[in-house]
Amino acid sequence: MFVSQAWPGLWRMVALALVLLVSLGVTQPVLAQADPEREAATAVGGVSPDTWRQVRSGETDANYRDTRFDTNYNLINASGEAWRQLRNRWVSPFGLIAIGGMLAMIAVFYVIVGRKELSAPRTGRKLPRWPLMVRSLHWTVATLFIVLALTGLNLLYGKFVFRPLLGDAVWGGMISASKIAHNYLGPLFGILLIVLLARLLKHNWPRKHDLEWFKKGGGMVGKAHVDAGEKLWFWLLATVGLAVIISGLVLDFPNYGQSRDTMQWANIIHGIGALGLTAVALGHIYIGTIGSEGSLEGMTTGYVDETWAKDHHNLWYEEVKDQAIGEETLASDEPTTDETAGRST
Known part of the structure; x- marks a missing residue:
């Protein structure tokens, strides 16, 4: 009789655990996408604000310059x-x-x-x-x-x-x-x-x-x-x-x-x-x-x-x-x- 009365409670606990596991699996990718550092790293290839300042001032290597002409102009003129x-x-x-x-x-x-x-x-x-x-x-x-x-x-x-x-x-x-x-x-x-x-x-x-x-x-x-x-x-x-x-x-x-x-x-x-x-x-x-x-x-x-x-x-x-x-x-x-x-x- 005790076992028959405990079964409904056990089922409810198992169902609740499954719901928690599913919710964690769904929210984990969302949290990863919302991570500002990971988003910035994947969107701009890890270019930091300091690098953009260097691009504007010309203090960068040739990878950030227009090499079609004999000039030192860069991405920001x-x-x-x-x-x-x-x-x-x-x-x-x-x-x-x-x-x-x-x-x-x-x-x-x-x-x-x-x-x-x-x-x-x-x-x-x-x-x-x-x-x-x-x-x-x-x-x-x-x-x-x-x-x-x-x-x-x-x-x-x-x-x-x-x-x-x-x-x-x-x-x-x-x-x-x-x-x-x-x-x-x-x-x-x-x-x-x-x-x-x-x-x-x-x-x-x-x-x-x-x-x-x-x-x-x-x-x-x-x-x-x-x-x-x-x-x-x-x-x-x-x-x-x-x-x-x-x-x-x-x-x-x-x-x-x-x-x-x-x-x-x-x-x-x-x-x-x-x-x-x-x-x-x-x-x-x-x-x-x-x-x-x-x-x-x-x-x-x-x-x-x-x-x-x-x-x-x-x-x-x-x-x-x-x-x-x-x-x-x-x-x-x-x-x-x-x-x-x-x-x-």
Whole structure:
């Protein structure tokens, strides 16, 4: 009777033991998977945080470096991040300040001073100013400059302006077109700019009276074929412009062994130089168009009025005043005008 009463209790104890054994068998793998040390060791091959810090700093062996090129860059490119910060925090704001500041100064100057009119009525007698070749080079280079400036500005700032307005699809097409135009027209601009600079070099050597021109802020201070302000623009193109061309070629043709550092510095130099030239070019465009009466005619027709020559380039006027041609004669003798203009330059 005692045995028959004990059997149910024994069965319950055996069943409980089996349940405990099964539960231990299930929970043991779960505990093993939840072990942080074992998980980290199997997931990343035992790479510790200290090793990742060494990878970032470059203090590791060749196994953690990009061995495809002659460089010591590793899995984390700290130099590239430094370039990105310099470009975004300094170069981009510099462009906005330079270009925006120039536009603001032009607007204020035009409102306060207005257009510079001729000091006397036009005489109707024209002096040969620029020959056809110079004018053709000038307008070709100017057109390329404007296209490169607009495409470059789009590449730098377009994502902040056009992307929110037009959407990703249209903006993506604009960026792609801008990149292609910029890359292919850049070398052509460089070649033609060098040709134009070589053609105009003889007119732009510094002279003593140029310093007087700067001291007096312009005006009638011995202005020959080009004044000191025009010479300053010429030499900016000859120095900063050439730096922009060379850095652009480095970026355009990355398959000649340039290191990543070289490419990054070329990008910074290209951006600063191009943005600065764009800002100064706005002043050049203003003075040559709405800012000064009669200035644009010299680069469109090749001739300027005597009054304009006296006002803007008095020394040059004394040299060429005997070549003055009446408007009627000029209109009837148009095919020979470029030959005459060529002799004056």
